[in-house]
Amino acid sequence: MAPPLSRRLLLRSAILATTAPVLAGAATGRASAAPLPAPAAWTLRPFELGDVKVGQGVFTAKRQLMLDHGRGYDVDRLLQVFRANAGLSTRGAVAPGGWEGLDGEANGNLRGHYTGHFLTMLSQAYGGTGDQVYADRVRTMVTALTEVRTALRGSPAVLAVTGRFGTAAEHVRGSHQYVDLPSPVLGGASAITLSAWVRPTHATGWARVLDFGNDTTRYLYLATRNANGHPRFAITTGGPAGEQGLDATAALPLNQWSHLAVTLSGGTGTLYVNGTAVARNTAMTLTPAALGTLTDNWLGRSHFAADPVFAGVRDEFNMWSRALTAAEITALQSGPAASTPAGRGNLASYAFDETAGGTFADASGRGLTATLRRTWGGPSHAGFLAAYPETQFIELESMTSGDYTRVWAPYYTAHKILRGLLDAHLHVDDARALDLASGMCDWMYSRLSKLPDATLQRMWGIFSSGEFGGIVEAVCDLHALTGKAEHLALARLFDLDKLIDACAANTDTLAGLHANQHIPVFTGLLRLYDATGEARYLTAARNFWDMVVPPRMYGIGGTSTGEFWRARGVIAGTIGDTTAETCCAYNLLKLGRMLFLHEQDPKYMEFYERALYNQVLGSKQDRADAEKPLVTYFIGLTPGHVRDYTPKQGTTCCEGTGMESATKYQDSVYFRKADGSALYVNLYSPTTLTWAEKGVTVTQTTDYPREQGSTLTLGGTTAAFELRLRVPSWTTAGFRVTVNGVAVSGTPAPGSHFTIARTWRPGDVVRVTIPFRTRVEKALDDPGLQTLFHGPVNLVARNSSTSYLQLGLHRNAALSGDLLPTLTPVSGRPLHYTLDGTEFAPFLEGTEDPTHVYFRRSEPKVVLGGTDSGVANPARSDGTTLLDEIWAGAPFATKAALVARVQSVVTSWVSSGLLTQSGGRQVVTTAQNASYVP
Structure with a gap:
């Protein structure tokens, strides 16, 4: 029996057996840019950024701040490190600093990554707004990077400047x-x-x-x-x-x-x-x-x-x-x-x-x-493009443990540059960017394809130094454009088999792993599944998601503490000043979005709404700055934490992804079925969609989440399709839909999509009513530690105390279970409330106020309908109190239903010895005599 072929041999065979199309325009500098082809495995299709215009709402001001930053920042500063590496004139520009410095400045071993982020941000800004200034800036950067690659390809050339006597060499x-x-x-x-x-x-x-x-x-x-x-x-x-x-x-x-x-x-x-x-x-x-x-x-x-x-x-x-x-x-x-x-x-x-x-x-x-x-000679391949010597990549191949002062994630940096170039091609139609991207992947393949599998597995398993970000996703996207077999083969050379196999077997091995090093691995696996049909990749990504959301998720949608994951289900036990790295939220959003394109489980868009409307919006400060994007790195969840919008000397990974997030807020509001038969409305956001294939426009008018609903107005031509409206899982009752003022029949189920099938005509108006409910979410490992939500919005206490606040919320709860009546609205400030002298405000507001995302639930007495029963609120060994169990039965249709619930719970607790008979009678009497809002 012949021995099985190794993965390496299979990859090489695939290359030899495939005739790859030549990259259009490689010789002339011209190429035909087109939207990224949608994989056949996607049952849904996203829209281009330019198809979805952002209207006035919670996203507008933050996006404008980033657009202004992108418009005004000197891109020569970003290009300084690239030009320096190639021995070209840096035009007097000063590098941004922080992680974008040269050797000896902080740690310059990641330099170039921020330029890639900035390219993506500018490209998305042009894609979303059509403002020519962003396209011009992208082309300026691509021109410079083309010059850099040309210089790197050849031997170093003198840089002549004015000297002490005549001419000198710089x-x-x-x-x-x-x-x-x-x-x-x-x-x-x-x-x-x-x-x-x-x-x-x-x-x-x-x-x-x-x-x-x-x-x-x-x-x-x-x-x-x-x-x-x-x-x-x-x-x-x-x-x-x-x-x-x-x-x-x-x-x-x-x-x-x-x-x-x-x-x-x-x-x-x-x-x-x-x-x-x-x-x-x-x-x-x-x-x-x-x-x-x-x-x-x-x-x-x-x-x-x-x-x-x-x-x-x-x-x-x-x-x-x-x-x-x-x-x-x-x-x-x-x-x-x-x-x-x-x-x-x-x-x-x-x-x-x-x-x-x-x-x-x-x-x-x-x-x-x-x-x-x-000192380092020159590149091993003509496609090499970086802001530092190839020695970073070479040294990684012999490393057995990480040391970011020597080698800091060179393939991660390559990913950011590659992604920025791809986005420049896709949004700005710059063929040179595609040529640069293709060359980079040719160079990477020329290096990695020569290494044994054991070397690759060791490299990708090294913390920090071996981190490669979302490079597999980017390489697969490039392959979809070029069709070169080497590019697909390159994507598979990043397989970290130990992680993939564990997740495919649904074995949770995440504890102790660096979170942001591994989340984008799975977006890449999904794209590999799209390209190869290998089910192992899809299964691993699907199972991985469930290992993070919700077992390792904080209320705002973030994950990680000190950049790492801890044991599954430990939330309260990991809260600190370095929780919720912002890059993790960015990458989880990408992963959830991509999973939803494959299979329409509403949980993915539930998370998308949570993380977008809370951590992502809240990670951007609400003020202008010409020098920095003002985006958090960590978001501490400790009591009284003040968000740091200028972290680690600037130009961090999170500031990079933060720039990207702010120019693509609209990317997942709408999806369409692959066959055009349905339109998914995933987010309630003021936007105007142009669905060119149908000749239809959809204008969504809303002040969500300050408004509890949205109005969708159809325009364009008559078209038949299903409108699928997401019903948030947090809305328990009252979700209603009307079309042209007439109620649509059916019972919308929380955590699903409500479907309206009809032939739509210009002027049709769909009104969606989404009643918000104020509720708490409990830490998985400590139910007494809780965070407060109003609809999709995380409400945080603004208080300088560095100890957990002790709060009671059931005292005036409504029959529906809504905790809002316990809070007092702040006049003229939507989504602002007070409780016991402390203001609660939306997490999405990017202020420098000390905040409490989590608080300690404390209800020593049984209070119902604002009436104190005088009875101590007993608790089970797991921390569940009598009031918790009573209100777990909400919503109650009537007061009588609530009283019946109180009687049932009291009887159980008395029989368990947790409550005296007299105390039980007093609680029931209080429930009978109290008044409640619906």
Whole structure:
């Protein structure tokens, strides 16, 4: 019997057996952009963002704040790190900072991700508004990224700028570029003078003006800054411990020209700065002759790998085989060496006057042409595009544990860039973006397809460093556009089998996993299911959902604590200042949306409404800022927590996804059946839908959730289809629908869709009434810890106390079970209430007020209809109180039904010894005598 084929062999066979279409326009820069083809597995179809216009409502102001931010932010700042990596001019732009900095700034190992988010945000902004300014900004960014890829494909080229004397060569910080001199440059000299003009732009320690050596044992160097921040020259044949050195006493100024010179002869070394001797050592016995012929003679690069590459501008560099006099050194300040008494260096002389190419001429007469190089060489494939060297990807392949200070999720960053490019193509019709995206995937396939399966499994299982975000979804989307078999094969190379197999078997192994590293894995699996039909992927995604929602979900729709999941069902036990990472909500929304497109279980849209109207809206601050998008990272659920809208120095993953969320609020309001026979209304939101295939418009007019209902007006042409209206699970009774003022028959079931089948005509009006009910949701592991909802809206207490508030809510509960009568409305402020002197407000309001999302339920006495029975409210061992059990029977059609419930519960509790007979009688009497609102 033949051995089974490995997954790798199957993938390679699939590629060989498939003829992939050529990417349109790859050679000409032109391509035909079209909406992403809908997979056949989707029983529903979404609408494009431009098909759904956002009207005035709770989303409008927040969206406008983000649109203004996208319109005004300098995109050259986002492109700075890309241009730097390619050795291109950064145009004086300053990177955004935070996670979008270069090496040594916070942690720049994720740089480039935010640019991808911004591209998506701008693309969606154009898709949703049609405002040309966003398309123009997208095209500007795509143009720049195209130039970056072109530069990365070739050898580094000189960046010529104005120098100290004529032209000079700039080394952009982040380019990892240096100048390589031929090995004979020192010429075995027993005496030497080194002379260099430099204009440093960054104050990093140990950046080299020059470093000539074989390794970290035998070398000489001149650094702009030593441990004290001052210039240093050293020579050694015995490593750092054997260095004979010269140290200046003051730092070189940044962004100013400085002249450094070193003379070494007869046992004496002298260091000059701007013509003045600043250090002398008369015990320097080593000379270049003692070093011999060295293999690596570098300008700007150190033999110590941890040292930074010189960042700044360099002009004349000269070397003489003698010690120049002090007067000759002074004269070098006045002009080019050739015009001074010293003349050009006889060992080496580089003017750096070149304005093109990657080499520098030597005017010493020795013909020692120097070459501009990158420390990391160059990309392994022409499709490579990133804001840092490919070394991040290479090093990951040998890592066995995570270390984000060394390698921080390079494929996650690649995903954000890839996604942004795809969105630029899909929304802005930029064919160059598709070409860049396709090239990136060709490059990734060229790397990953060569690795053994065991290596891939190890990589993807590494926390943080191996995180790859939603790259599988993006690659599958690209495959749907290009049809290239390699792209589909690439998507499958990210399979994390251990996780997929566990979820497919419905085995919950999530405890201890990083939440946002794994949620987007499952959107990718769904797209793989779409492309391959492999049921394992769909089953895993479906089961995963039920492991998170609701077992690991907070009331606002968020998940994770400190970015990780804990044990299933533990909610109260995980509440802290670092709960509910905003990226997790973003990705759960995407996953729920995609699951609903496959199978119309209302629970997915129930969650969508919860997370969108609470965490996502509440994660965006309600004020403008030109510098930051003002989006939370974590949302602490501890008492008195104040939301932080400027987290972690800015440019985090959550600020990136927050920008995206604010420009696609409308993406799931409506879906249509694949055959066009039905229209799903998933969210009640002021919008206007243009359903082009039917020639129909649907205008939804509402102030939901400040209004308890919505009005839908049909326009366009006559068309027959089913209108399927979502009936929220939290609405228990009173959901009503009229068409042209006539009630539609049928009993809408909470947590379902109410269907109206008819031929619709222009002017038809559908009125949906959705009565809200105020209720609590209990923490799964601590029923006494609760959060308050009014309809879909989470109401949070605004109170500076850092202890859980003790609240009672049953005192004036309505016969329906609605807790609203216990609260007092705040006049003129919809959805604002007070209780016991504390204001309750919608979580969706992005303020910096201290809030209490959860409170401790405390009802020491049995109070019914506002009347105190005088009887203590007993509790079972699980924390359930007598009042809890009474009101669990709501709604009550009449007062008599409530009294009957009270009698039944009291009898049970008395017989269980939890309540005395006299106390029971008093509770029943109170119920009989009290008055209640319906």
